[in-house]
Each structure stands twice: as structure tokens, then as C-alpha cells.
Amino acid sequence: MKNNKKRIDVLYSFFNAIRGNNAPNEYQSTLAVLKKLLDIHSEITDEVSDDDLYEIMRDVADSFGVANPFPDRNRFINIYRTLQGFEEVTWTDIIEYGDSRAKFRVPEALIDEMEKNFIDGFQEVLIPEAEKFSPCLERLIMTHYDSHFTLTSMEPFYYKVLTEMFLGNDMVDVIQTSIYKYEFSSRKFDLILSAPVFGVRDKAEENSTFICREYDLIAAENLALHLNSEGILSIILPARITFGGGDVKELREFLQSMYCIKEIADLPSGIFENTGVRIYLLTITTGRTDEVTIKRYIADTENPRKDGLNKLIVQDDTFVLEDELTDMGDWNIDRIFESQDEDWTKFQESGVKKQELGTVASIFRGKAVNKKELNGNIGVVNISNIGEYEIDYSGLDHLDEEERKITNYLLKTGDLLIPARGTAIRVAIFQEQPYPCIASSNVIVIRAIDNSLSTIFLKLFFDSPLGRKMLVTRQQGTTVMNISYKELNNIEIPLPSIEEQESIADEYLKELEIYKKSIQEADNRWYSTLSRLQGRI
Secondary structure (H helix, E strand, O other), X not given: OOOHHHHHHHHHHHHHHHEOOEOHHHHHHHHHHHHHHHHHHHHOOOOOOHHHXXXXXXXXXXXXXXOOXXXXXXXXXXXXXXXXXXXXXXXXXXXXXXXXXXOOOOOHHHHHHHHOOOOOOOOEEEEOOHHHHOOOHHHXXXXXXXXXXXXXXXXXXXXXXXXXXXXXXXXXXXXXOOOOOOOOOOOOEEEEEEOOOOOOOOOOOOOOOOOOOXXXXXXXXXXXXXXXXXXXXXXXXXXXXXHOOOHHHHHHHHHHHHOEEEEEEEXXXXXXXXXXXXXXXXXXXXXXXXXXXXXXXXXXXXXXXXXXXXXXXXXXXXXXXXXXXXXXXXXXXXXXXXXXXXXXXXXXXXXXXXXXXXXXEEEEEOEOOOOOOOOOOEEEEOHHHEOOOOEOHHHOEEEOOOXXXXXXXXXXXXXXXXXXXXXXXXXXXXXXXXXXXXXXXXXEEEEEOOOOOOHHHHHHHHHOHHHHHHHHHOEOOOOOEEEOHHHHOOOEEEOOOHHHHHHHHHHHHHHHHHHHHHHHHHHHHHHHHHHHHHHOO
């Protein structure tokens, strides 16, 4: 962009000039007020007094719906009179650079993917809450100059800035409205690009006309209603749209019955600065399609939140028939990729007996523990106690409780424990202790219901690449693991004869002991050597 560096330098010198006068979250609005004031001032031929300038500035601030950024008149005059090169600053600069850390922004690499839904020729395009697309908004409109754009914003300030940005452009309409209200517009569109509000606790009123009360899901339903024939909605949504029950499931069924799901894409974590929630990019159309494209993107940098994001790379890419997606009951793309995985295919084609885990084991969550007692009579196994091979009993919390009140939660030897949430999947087998123990509510317990299953054999399976993939596919929602214990009932596991399971389990335990002994001997020798050498210094 021409003179881009010069404009950025002007912006930073401006931020330095107002530092101390305005808080960082006021920089953008202060910048906009001064920009508009300069535009007005340049059109006035007569000399303007300092008092008149100050009054005009206050009127401009009011028109933007913001408080007076300069309560001190003299401070305002000193800053305004010393502005240099400010004519280089554009409204695009203000909306893009002014508040990038404080406001939600759609990364340019993700906008590039959403832009692939444009077609050549005229289209009616809607970009609600357009300030979120600021990194590319001007470029989108310039590139697709033969399309008509409608930009919306709920906030008076952004509505005013967007209006100033596209003043005189007949192919752009700017509207102040909310896409979370029914009939926010009477128009229909060929293409809608949306990044709605998500991650907030507030919900719409109980008497809402929409299926769901969460604002992001309201947006999905409401925007789809504003699609023309053959129209496309490209919308960013949290992962719960793919697996949630209740009204979320009802919304999925509504979208599949009234529209076509064109694409479901899993986005990498860390690409949004203000959320760690697992995010999907959904493409919904009023046109016809028999196939649903399934994608998983990865970032081109190891830590996009820290290192930035230049490009989204397709890691996995497949498709399912729309009828197959409907039959699944959810949009779990991990399960779709699992069913097409080479290890899974080999497993399915093998002659080994297979059975759903819930038919040979009972699966339950541990007990919620609100109060811990240092000398309590009940041991509590937490996620932190579950190691890669064993449970650390020395670090257990304790609970002071009558044993009869926790009978249903008491752990038994052979119980397999898995963290229900966290950042890593670890599987360990419980061994009874001299005192009764329970698992916390963040731990899932799997207990064999008869002698057809060895939980040690099951641990070995869950530790295998295929078993680990199966656990991951039961993960719900976010970058932090959240496994539903009910989902584990449906996992299909290999179930050879109990004799073969026990033979494998016995060899595992024997070799584990040898491994632990070798590690201990190596540690002892190493620390002994260190002590001996340090004694010679």
C-alpha cells in the first residue's frame, strides 16, 4: 500500500503524543475524532479560533458516540497544533491499527479462505460486524468492485468509522444494526461472511424466536435466513455447533433440513488473540450439493498467537455424502477422519473380535470434591496424580467423609483412570491402597463388569496410536481436552479371548518392572557419579 510505512510512523508518533492523556483503549476513538476534525478544518476557509476548534472537536466526538477525549482544552490545542503528516492517515489505518489488541479480529489468512466463496461478476455481499474484518475489508471491496457490499456494525463508533471509510462509494452501504435480532434486514444476499460474537455468558431472552439462545448460534440461523437462492454463508463458530445436544442439535438438524452444508473446517488453535476455544469455519448454502467437504487446517507457524499467522495449510482433506453426515447425528470431523484412517481401516478389516466398550465395562465420572482435609480418611485421585504408567499415591488429596456416603465412587483394583479434561491424555490402572480412595470429578473411571476384559490390556490399546485417535475423537470442544464419559461407551475396542489379553498384560507388567528397575539403577549410578565427582572439586 502506498506510503504505508510513513502512515504507520505517523500513527505511532500520534500514540506517543497522546500517551498519558488517553488510556490505550481510547487511542482508536481519539484518533478517529482528530482525523474527522482535520477533515472538517481543511474545508473551512476562514481562520478558526482555538475555542471554536475545541467546540468542533467536542461535536465530532459526540457524532462518533464517544466521550470527549480531551477534557483539558489546552492539552488538546497543544497536541492538535503539533500534528505532523496526519493527512497521510486513512480511515482504514484507524480501524486496522488503532485497537488491534483490544478488539476481536479475523486473521487475514482466514479471510483469504472465506474469500474463496466469491464468484466473478455481481453479487450482493453482507459482512456483518465488518470491523472484525478490518485487515482486509478495503482490499475485499476493491478486489470485488463489481459486487455490492452491505457492512453492518452494532457499535455507533464503528458504524461512523465505516461510513467515513466508504463515503462516496455507491457500491457500499453501511448500516447500524444487530444480526442477533429477527429481520435485522429486509434484504437477501448471495454471500455472507461472518464472525459472530462467541465466548460470552450472556444469552438472548427466553422468548427469542430462534432455536438457540447463544448469540453465535442465533447468528448462524438468522444469517442463513437472509441467503438468496444459491447463496453462501461462510461463518466462524465454536466447536460446540458440531457436537452439542439439546437446542444445538436441533439447530444442526434445522440447517441440514433447510440448507446444504457445503464445508466443515477445523481451524488451528491460537489464531485468535482473545480466545482459546476450538473454532470451526462452516460453509452453508441454499444451493444443492451431495458432498460435504471436510478439512482440518494447521497454521504455518508453531505458535500463531505469538509468531503471527501468514497462511492456513490444509492438513487433512476428505468428504462425506450429505446423507451420511445426517445419519451421524453430529458433525464430528475427527470421527470422519478416523473412519478413513489407515490404522482404523486395518483394525476394521482384521479378524480380531471387536466390541463396544460399554458392553463389557461400566464407565463413570468421579465425585465432585469441594472441601479437602489434610488428614481426611478418603484418598482422592486427581488428574495430576495420573502418570503415564502409574498413579502417584503419595500426592493424593484427602477428604473427610463417611465411607457409606461415597460407596458408589470407591475405586477398586484394576479400575482404569483417564483425565476427563486437561492438556494430555494419560491412562493408568488403580491399585487398592490401605485406605479407601475415590476419583475426582475430572477423572473418568472404566471398570470391567465381567472377566471378558482385562483393563491392563485396555490401557495398552488406549496407549496405541489407534486407541489414542479414538480417545481424541471423543474429545468435545476446545483446545483443552474435554472427554465425555458417555461417548466412551460407543468406542469399539479389540476383544480377543481373555487368555490372550492376560498373556499380553502379563508381558507388559513384566517388561514395565524391568524398565522401571533399569531407570532406577541408571538414576542411582548417575547421581552417585555426580556426588563422587563433585566431592573431588
